[in-house]
Amino acid sequence: MTQLDGRGRGRFSSAIHEMEIDTRMLGMIGALLVIWIGFQFWSGSGSWSDGTFLSARNLWNLSVQTSAVGIMATGMVLVIVSRNIDLSVGSMLAVLGMAMALLQAEILPDYFGFGSPWIWIISLLVGIVMGGALGAFQGVVTAYAGVPSFIVTLGGLLVWRGLAWMMASGRTIAPMDSTFQLLGGGSRGSIGATWSWIVGGLASVGIVFLIINSRRQRIRFGFRIRPRWADYTIGAASIAIVLVAVGYLNSYFLPVRLAEQRGGGDIAFGLANPVLIAIGVVLLMTFVATRLRFGRYVYAIGGNPEAAELAGIKTKLTIVKTFALMGILVGVGAAVQVARLNAAVSGLGVNTELYVIAAAVIGGTSLLGGIGTIPGAMLGALVMQSLQSGMALVGVETAAQDVAVGVVLVAAVAIDTIYRKRASA
């Protein structure tokens, strides 16, 4: 950044450089746009205006569908960055989902009576704490017993799946507590137009604050500052994206009958709760990964485990924490899934570990360790979900969907690898 290289740059790329925008991130956003535009045409049989992919309704659904995998992918980033892997995510989601469902549908009502607020609070807490504990357990076996995490979590994949079945003998547990259901989105689990605008407004203020703060810090230490035009461009573009997204999602209205129950007219869903949770998780995990010592240690361990150890970092404890964090996020993801389905089934979360890992990897996380970003993983989840729901929309059969997602996963990593080689050469 501080060093100007001698190579000639085009005006566009030098502008990108001045604005300090990550070109890989830009590439992913580009890929996402290509997918979206492609499906818009495809869903309209070649006509843009007949397409349904970019309808407010579809994008709103897409945002909700992306949330659970995205939430878990942020944790997977740290696990993979530290040179580990967690294959147990899907099965753990089943155990935690089943535990939360059993608590609220069969166990807690006996103590508190149906509808008591304690039911959803305790269920949610138990799910999250249990997730942290199961994750930490796998982390301890990995870090302290020295069993490769691939094996530990492969065992976990089988064990948790089996336990999830045993917990309810394969029954479907339903329905969920009515407050708990709000975690899953839907017409009740969304915040409506006004609050969505407030969230968008707060986000805009946050963006301005971050830019000003960064500028002030740089001035304080006499570092090179970004040109003003770059600050303005980034700020304006970010705020525009936020507000356009909110405005567009706000144009998805409740079905007429539901709206009539609430007084009629156009009533917007607004942002769904799972989306808000996912946004919160991304912010929090980005903070953890980039601003806390723990995050720095995770990256250092991934870059050179021996150097981290010699620097005096408690590497084993750090690994346990990454797995515990992963477990906690699986707990959150499980709550969202179960709330959305309004039930826990024994097949809950099958193959989810693969989608979570794929989201992290498509988002630029390197399986060699040391490299990966939280927003990248969320974007990866969005890319994958866009592909899947796009294909479902245009009527591609499930088997072919899997083929396509698999191909995209490998292609994304191949392109990334080539890009990285070229960048380091």
Place this chain on the structure above:
Amino acid sequence: MTTTTERGTPLVEMRDIRVAFGGVHAVDGVTVDLFPGEVVALVGGNGAGKTTLIRTLSGAHKADSGQIFINGEPVTIETPRDAKKYAIETIYQTLALAENVDAPSNMFLGRELLTRWHTLDDRAMENAARTVMSRLNPKFQNFKVAVESLSGGQRQSVAIAKAVHFNARILIMDEPTAALGPSETDQVNDLIQQLKAGGIGIFLISHDIHDVFDLSDRIAVMLQGKLVAIVNKKDVTKDEVLAMIIMGKLPGEVSASELEHLRD
């Protein structure tokens, strides 16, 4: 040879250190000391036990037996953190840098500067890194890139800057110039003189007999885990040191014909 009484208390004294891997005695009852402002070179062939010995001082490996004294006080060093507590900094042959993070993060790894909210104070760390680096290697400007894209000399600067910033009093350098070109080697050698003048004690492990003679005050020769002898550089020739490294024979014990033979 200098004795302890003439020069006061040594900065470091490692007494009768033993380390075994399985049945092999990697370090077998070695005693060495180091005074402030002194460079003690540790030399010996591959597998002589130099690195293992020094790893017990830097906390990277636990000694099976033996004692370490810092300023005359017995200390226990079991982890790298213990070593840092006694202002012992180590520059490893492999440099021990996390390749994927930038220079300031590497310098402060494990000892990050924090804001009052306990978050990483990256700008303060970068600022401190710039301050140290302006002294050590003014040309160094790549503070924001992962160290994997730095040259060997620049990476070496990062490792040394770390030791300097944290006010090392005892510095261990394991083959500091092995990966460097001639001009970078000169730079590191200048730096060693600078640090030495500042009263830091330095253990220098090196294969290069010329560097050893240029930089060190005393030379400790090891062979098969044992200390052959510690000699004053002034009292010996390069050939005599080579004879100690290869045959384990002290300067008096080695014949002229054997020395002749070594030169071939």
